[in-house]
Amino acid sequence: xxxxxxxxxxxxxxxxxxxxxxxxxxxxxxxxxxxxxxxxxxxxxxxxxxxxxxxxxxxxxxxxxxxxxxxxxxxxxxxxxxxxxxxxxxxxxxxxxxxxxxxxxxxxxxxxxxxxxxxxxxxxxxxxxxxxxxxxxxxxxxxxxxxxxxxxxxxxxxxxxxxxxxxxxxxxxxxxxxxxxxxxxxxxxxxxxxxxxxxxxxxxxxxxxxxxxxxxxxxxxxxxxxxxxxxxxxxxxxxxxxxxxxxxxxxxxxxxxxxxxxxxxxxx
Amino acid sequence: xxxxxxxxxxxxxxxxxxxxxxxxxxxxxxxxxxxxxxxxxxxxxxxxxxxxxxxxxxxxxxxxxxxxxxxxxxxxxxxxxxxxxxxxxxxxxxxxxxxxxxxxxxxxxxxxxxxxxxxx
Numbered sequence: 001x002x003x004x005x006x007x008x009x010x011x012x013x014x015x016x017x018x019x020x021x022x023x024x025x026x027x028x029x030x031x032x033x034x035x036x037x038x039x040x041x042x043x044x045x046x047x048x049x050x051x052x053x054x055x056x057x058x059x060x061x062x063x064x065x066x067x068x069x070x071x072x073x074x075x076x077x078x079x080x081x082x083x084x085x086x087x088x089x090x091x092x093x094x095x096x097x098x099x100x101x102x103x104x105x106x107x108x109x110x111x112x113x114x115x116x117x118x119x120x121x122x123x124x125x126x127x128x129x130x131x132x133x134x135x136x137x138x139x140x141x142x143x144x145x146x147x148x149x150x151x152x153x154x155x156x157x158x159x160x161x162x163x164x165x166x167x168x169x170x171x172x173x174x175x176x177x178x179x180x181x182x183x184x185x186x187x188x189x190x191x192x193x194x195x196x197x198x199x200x201x202x203x204x205x206x207x208x209x210x211x212x213x214x215x216x217x218x219x220x221x222x223x224x225x226x227x228x229x230x231x232x233x234x235x236x237x238x239x240x241x242x243x244x245x246x247x248x249x250x251x252x253x254x255x256x257x258x259x260x261x262x263x264x265x266x267x268x
Numbered sequence: 269x270x271x272x273x274x275x276x277x278x279x280x281x282x283x284x285x286x287x288x289x290x291x292x293x294x295x296x297x298x299x300x301x302x303x304x305x306x307x308x309x310x311x312x313x314x315x316x317x318x319x320x321x322x323x324x325x326x327x328x329x330x331x332x333x334x335x336x337x338x339x340x341x342x343x344x345x346x347x348x349x350x351x352x353x354x355x356x357x358x359x360x361x362x363x364x365x366x367x368x369x370x371x372x373x374x375x376x377x378x379x380x381x382x383x384x385x386x387x388x
Contacts, residue, residue, distance in 0.1 A: 097370050
């Protein structure tokens with residue numbers, strides 16, 4: 001088993017150690033001293049430069065491992081292909097659309113999909129892509145023209161760093177239906193059931209497009225108070241979250257005195 | 269930076285695109301609410317680039333694209349449509365579209381696509 005340097009989280013601190021990666025298991029050396037068979041893994045999450053591996057039927061052991069991308073890639077590939085998860089062979093295209101713009105070099109990749117507790121993993125010879133379930137914003141069973149044939153695909157809209165990304169999965173229809181039903185069920189909580197009035201819908205669209213509050217007020221001819229009320233509605237429905245609270249201020253007599261003095265400089 | 273004609277049948281989307289493109293330093297030389305108006309405005313204003321909605325009354329975006337390309341084969345047109353209508357891409361590309369954006373879109377990505385098409 002080849003050993004590579006990694007850092008693992010141990011008692012709330014990141015500790016340097018070594019990790020061995022074999023065909024059917026990986027080993028984390030002291031202070032953890034653990035050997036984890038890939039088939040015991042029930043979940044795999046990805047954060048920047050780290051992976052979180054959950055093992056054991058009840059998810060009793062959680063390992064946070066940080067290392068260079070190359071090492072994590074090897075580990076992820078073994079886990080995705082052997083972990084205890086619903087797996088299927090499929091073609092996928094991810095990302096196909098990013099922020100509303102078609103990805104120019106997007107292509108279908110042959111590989112596998114593993115559905116884990118908190119996310120779906122696509123793995124091919126070249127790529128490992130994770131879609132966390134709580135980042136999924138839409139699922140649709142649709143068709144797409146592939147090599148001049150209309151084929152059924154699952155279209156998954158999801159967020160990556162607050163950017164809407166669309167990915168496609170292509171596999172036999174029966175499997176596709178299973179995947180679609182699973183995703184529908186797993187993302188049930190984020191379905192929008194409430195009615196949103198057209199104005200609030202337009203505000204939501206502008207927020208998504210990157211417009212700030214003053215641009216939105218100008219575009220929709222809204223007062224600050226009206227926009228605030230719409231924001232409250234969006235917040236209440238769980239469609240938006242507060243990024244920061246802007247303060248509206250007016251000058252005190254001291255402030256007015258300061259700006260009055262500042263314009264009396266010799267230059268003026 | 270380019271001189272851009274925005275074509276969309278909803279004033280809301282035109283205003284949104286106008287704001288995004290203006291923030292990127294582009295000049296909005298005109299707006300049109302359908303394909304026929306787009307063709308007339310294109311011939312009058314000769315913009316560097318057109319953003320063209322696909323689904324519009326009178327003359328749709330694909331027909332307008334074909335008419336503009338027939339009048340000016342060098343015309344640069346970015347098609348703009350709603351999510352779920354990506355099947356239109358092939359038809360639009362076949363008809364001469366240089367780029368494609370899908371609603372809802374984000375400002376930085378739109379500006380990047382516009383920049384790519386203008387510099388191509």
